[in-house]
Amino acid sequence: MNWGINMKNILYIQCSPKTAGSHSGTFAQEFVKGLSKSLPAKNVVLRDLSNSPIPHVSSQHTLVSEKPESMRNAAEQQALQLSDTLIAELEATDVLVIATPMHNYTVPSVLKAWIDHGRSSGDNRCGLWFAADYRAERSTQTSGRGGCVADYQA
Secondary structure, X not given: OOOOOOOOXXXXXXXXXOOOOOHXXXXXXXXXXXXXXXXXXOEEEEEEOXXXXXXOOOHHHHHHHOOXXXXXXXXXXXXXXXXXXXXXXXXXXXXXXXXXXXEOOEOOHHHHHHHHOOOOOOOOOOHHHHHHHHOOOEEEEEEEOOOOOOOOOO
């Protein structure tokens, strides 16, 4: 696989609560492994949201994120530290790979929490999605739902 660009950083977001046997996770792992072999100067960062979940945003987070950075006190800056870390992590990536199951016709809550932490800069950017739209060269999402139906009889 040659995408014609020099990719150095791959951010791999794993969301399945299944630690073994996840279809989306298995596919994404193979995809990242193949991508890592075919691209020079790679750095793969795994953010496993199932084994290391991030907290959902709080009302304090939301209120503080609307304040300009210059007007935040030390406690308010601390409240946004995780969001700033996640945004910096995404801004540094060239390829974003998200492996997620579908739960009740939507993404798992741990992925939603990751997405919600995207707005903390105090400016009018859209946080994580701004970074993904304007920085990542390529992004890939693998999604699984319903498990294996090989033995299904209609």
